[in-house]
Amino acid sequence: MSGNGNKRPPLVADRRYAAKPAAKKKAPPKKAAAKPAARKRKAAPKKAKPRGFIGWFLTPFRWFFRLLWAFTWRIGLVVGLIIGGFSFYFAAHMPEMADLIDGRTRGSVTMTDFQGDVFAWRGDQFGGMVTAETVSPYLHNAVVATEDKRFYRHLGISPRGIASAVRINLRAGRGPLSGNGGSTLTQQTAKLLCLGVPFDPTKWESESAYEADCRRTTLWRKAREAVFAVGMEIAYTKEEILTIYLNRAYLGAGSRGFEAAAQRYFGISAAEVNPAQAAMLAGLLTAPSANAPTRNLQRAQNRAGIVIGLMQDQGYISAAEANEARTNPATLTDAARANSGGFFADWVMASGPEFFTRDTTEDVIIRTTLDQRIQTAAEEALIRVFENDVREGSEAQAAIVVMSADGAVRAMVGGRNISATGAFNRATQAxxxxxxxxxxxxxxxxxxxxxxxxxxxxxxxxxxxxxxxxxxxxxxxxxxxxxxxxxxxxxxxxxxxxxxxxxxxxxxxxxxxxxxxxxxxxxxxxxxxxxxxxxxSTLLDMTGAFAGILNGGSQVTPYGLTDLRLMGDDIPLMDATGVGIGERIIREEAARQLTWMMTKVVEDGTGQRARIAGWPIAGKTGTTQGSRDAWFIGFTGDYVTGVWMGYDNNSRLTNVTGGTLPATIWRETMLGVLDGKQPTALPLMIPQQxxxxxxxxxxxxxxxxxxxxxxxxxxxxxxx
Missing domain, CATH: 3.40.710.10 (DD-peptidase/beta-lactamase superfamily)
Known part of the structure; x- marks a missing residue:
């Protein structure tokens, strides 16, 4: 008994079933021990099935989002691999950064007056290459603060910026891609490069059409833009991308790049601009034509104030610098503010050689005959007479041409819209x-x-x-x-x-x-x-014809171009040699006698309103049948000035003849022209009676x- 310890001794009856030993191995209760584990799985709270109405309602959504996630991360992986592949492809085919600086297909024309001072620009101005390191730090920071404050933290695209832009567009009632684009500086640069697609004159009828096509916004183009931008980030450094942008961006008034804009508006290099000037230039990027200071200085200054606030908020300038910039906003140079000689500049462009003016592929500098002092006198005279002597609301027009006796045009006003460019020029076209x-x-x-x-x-x-x-x-x-x-x-x-x-x-x-x-x-x-x-006839031709009388009876060809050269060259490609005085038309004696006769028009005849004390003046009035045109053309010993007045639709003038308002405009113009000068004698001859x-x-x-x-x-x- 002691060997068994506490164990119960087997019953005798058990031995009777020795024929059934398998019953001992069967032990079904042991297999049944797995049942508690099953009960635990069923009782686990995390695996519990939703109960009630809410649970059954949410079940399809949970199933959908699980399926969507399983699908999305796989698609995202594939898309990421595709984007990466194309980005590396674009990166491998990117040209040298310097090759992307100046992408213009046309050149520019810069016009100077007879003294060499710039007064007009035509075409796309490019002031020369600048880099992100050579421009003013204020300008560098103003661009980044305004256009892409995360520029140095992203890889070309900013999902956060895109989401924010879509939200703004939708709230404004626009389409998700209309308005704000959420583009990074890199994406904007990619768009300026037209995603690497060069200009093809056989595909686009003009460069403007090409650029408009590049600016189109579609889902496909946005996708390509994003891929191209990532490729740029792989191929170039951040400063190289910013350099391309600084040189390619359009900033209004024909300025391509910040160097051209700084010279155009402020007369200085982009390396010299102060915070106020930098803010104005950066502010032009959103709407360069509408915000151009030559068009609306106050609007440009208001926009600059916003940029100054962004620069201060992002720590680029101090509060003192911001206050100084707001107190002393950027202003234009005298030449940019005057915007003078628009009609004259258009005439020079139209009359010059086409391959060096309208269709130039080079950057050209044209020295002209314009005298800005005389131009201002003519413009102010026209404005003054219309304000004081013409009824309010009148649609009458007028034109003025001032030239020297040899045909050198010193001033030209082609209509009452003094600052117009590309407008109908009544001095040369009417x-x-x-x-x-x-x-x-x-x-x-x-x-x-x-x-x-x-x-x-x-x-x-x-x-x-x-x-x-x-x-x-x-x-x-x-x-x-x-x-x-x-x-x-x-x-x-x-x-x-x-x-x-x-x-x-x-x-x-x-x-x-x-x-x-x-x-x-x-x-x-x-x-x-x-x-x-x-x-x-045109006013220009008539004024030139009277110049022929003044110079002694020889033909005169009006001209405005003195010489033309390529930017950077000292030797002119062409000049005004041989232009001006031509062959003799009448005898000099006859011309001198005619000049004397024409002085009587001003002294005693129909042109008395043109008289200027102390100055001998010769001239002639002109009024057409029905008073549809009124003229006064006269000259002193140095200048010939022609004035025309009428309606564009050929309506009748009311109580206007050549001896009234045109003679008055002539006198007001010449008072400014002759101011400070000593009277000069007319080359006349009094015949013997x-x-x-x-x-x-x-x-x-x-x-x-x-x-x-x-x-x-x-x-x-x-x-x-």
Whole structure:
């Protein structure tokens, strides 16, 4: 018993079942021991099935999000591998950074006045390459603070920025890709590079169309932009990417890059700008054309104030520097502020060689004949007269041209919108009837034949036969006839009948030749109405024709280009040699006598409003039939100035003749031009008065034989 210890001894009855030993091994209760574990799994709270309505409602969503996550991370991995592959592909094919600095397909034109001071720019200006290290630190930081404050912390794209932009767009009621784009500086640079697609003139009709296509926003382009941006981050350093951006960004007024913009607006390099100037330049990036300070300085300054706040918030400038920048905002240079000579600059661009102006692929500098002092005088005169002497709301227009006697144009105003560029230029493009301003060419032809200024003409009613339309019976402006009158008084008082009789006497063909020779272009009228200025001309051509009278009777070609050279070159490619004074049209003596006759127009005739005390002035008024055009063209010893006034739609002027508002505008212009100068004498000749002079009459448009004989005698006498 002791061997068994506490164990119970087996029962005798158990031994009777020795034939069934397997029963001992079967031990089903032991296998059943797994049941408690099953009960534990069923009872685990984390695995419990949802109960109740909410649980059953959330079950499909939980299932969906588990499926979505399982799908998303696999797709994300594939997309990431694709983006990475394409990014490395773009990175491998990126050109050298320096090759991406200047991507213009067209060049630029910079125009200087006769003293060499810049006054106008055309085309895309590129001031030269700058780098992120060489520009002013204020400018560097202003760009980063304004456009991408996380620039140095991302790899080309910013999911956070994109999400923020989409939220802003949706709240504003726009599409997710309309408005704010959430683009990083790298993405903006990629867009400036058009994602590596070069300009192809066979695909895009212009560079503007090319750039517009590059700026289109679609999901596919945004995806390509992101991949290209990552490729740039792989290929270039951050400072190299910023360098490309600083040189390629458009900043308004034709400025490509921050160097060109700094020179355009402030007259200094991008390395020299202060915080206020840097903030204004960086502020242009959002809307360069609308915010350009040459267009709206106050708007540009307001935008700069916002940029200054961003720079201060991000620690780039101190509070004291920010206050200084706000107190003393950036302003424009005098040349940029004046924005003068827009019409003149357009004319130079249109009249110069096309391959060096409108379609230049080079950066060109053109020295012109413009005198900014005279240009300002003309602009201010036009504004002053319209403000004081023209009724409010009038749509009448006016144009002014000032030139030297050799045809060098010193100022040009093509309309009342003084600062316009690319606008219709009424000084060079408007063909208008010249009216009585044409009469000096009639008397020039007569004087050149030897007629005396004292010759008498019969200012009496006369009619001319017009085949198919009956007789034409012209009248004087005042509808009166004064009888015998000298050529001097006929011109001074702008009498029509005497002018027609002289034209018919010397021959319309000769009159037309003289007018054409002096520069009045185009086909002139064939009938007797030629003498009344029914033919059309531009103000520029008419002013140039009067310059021919001033310089002694030689042809004058108006010009504005003095020399042209490529930027960086000292030797001009072309100059004004051979331009200006041309061949002689009438004898010098005749031109001097005509000049004397024209002084009487200002002293005693229709142009008295143009008088300036102490200055000898010669000129001629002109008013067309129906008062649709009014002219005054006059000259001193140094300058010829022409003024035209009228409506673009050819409506009638009210109470305006060449001797009223145009003469007033002329006088106001010349007061500014002549300010501070000493009076100069006119090159005139006072002819000797003959003992007696016959009266030129008309009988049906034919001069009497005796008058013709007298004319021939005077010619022979003059020759002897």
């Amino acid at each position: 063909l208008r009837q010249t009216g009585s301003a044409f009469k000096p060419f009639i008397y020039a032809a007569a004087l050149d034949l030897g007629m005396s200024p004292y010759s008498m003409i019969d200012d009496s009613p006369v009619c001319f036969e017009q085949p198919g339309s009956g007789d034409w019976c012209p009248e004087n402006y005042d509808r009166k006839f004064v009888g015998p009158i000298s050529m001097i008084d006929s011109l001074a008082n702008s009498r029509n009948i005497p002018a027609i009789l002289v034209s018919e006497e010397v021959g319309r063909g000769l009159v037309s030749d003289v007018a054409n020779g002096f520069g009045v272009q185009g086909d002139l009228a064939a009938g007797p109405a030629l003498a009344l200025g029914v033919s059309e 003959p003992a007696s002079t016959g009266v030129l009459e008309s009988q049906g448009g034919q001069a009497p034989a005796q008058d013709i004989l007298n004319l021939l005698d005077s010619i022979l006498t003059g020759q002897n």
